[in-house]
Amino acid sequence: MTYRIAVVCLGNICRSPIAHVVLEDRLAAAGLDHRVEVVSSGTGDWHVGQPMDPRAAAVLRDAGYDPSRHRARTFDVDWYAENDLLLAMDHTNRADMLDLAPTVARQSQVHLFREFDPEASEDDDEVPDPWYGGDEGFALVLAMIERTSDELVRRLPDLITP
Template sequence: MTYRIALVCLGNICRSPIAHVVLDDRLARAGLDDRVEVSSSGTGGWHVGEPMDRRAAAVLRDAGYDPSRHRARTFSADWFAENDLVLAMDRSNLADIVDQAPAAGLREGHVRMFRAFDPEARDDDEVPDPWYGGADGFRDVLAMVERTTDGLVDRLPELLRDQL
């Protein structure tokens, strides 16, 4: 049985693709890549089919990751049935996701903030959008994503147990 995780930001060209690439890497390192599948999307459709932002790709490449396979997609209500866990990068994305929830409602814990797994997250549980900033913003997002992803992978055995 495959556990499916969806990562969602606004345009699916910066934050969620960075998280997707890093989570795929961490799952492979943990030997969980055969049990967990990752996808990413954006709540807006402006960039559908495009690769990730060149600055996001550069920060990933510089850190030793391969950003080349990403193509932007749009989140839709179908993703609720297709994924066991949907993680939003910020509160606006979370609201957009919840607005598309099926009439029957959401399962408890089905939709969460991505940084719910960040051991350093306190009052601010959002991943800031680096789009309007410089390279430092993308590096900061990568560090936040790596830390959060490590926390998520640490919790996956529990999440996988709960799925059974």
């Protein structure tokens, strides 16, 4: 049985695609890629079908990842049935996702991505949106996503039901 993780941001062209690519890489390195599948989406539909932001793709490429397969998708109510763990990049994305939950019980699937970040704190628990800033924001987001993905993969065996 495959465990499915969805990473979700606003437009699915910056943060969630970076997380998607990095998390898949970390799962493969840990030998869990045959048991865990990763998908990504955005709560908004402005970029559906588009590749990731060129700055996001560049920061990934420069770090040795392949960003070429990504095409933006939109989060909808079906993602609750299709995925086991739904990870929002920020509180606004989380609220939008919770608004679409088909039942109150399904809301328990939604968490902030940085809940797995060993450096996160109560007042610093979001992945900032680098879209409006410069290249340095994308590098910061990549570093944050890499360390969070490492911890998530380390904890996955406890999350995956046999």
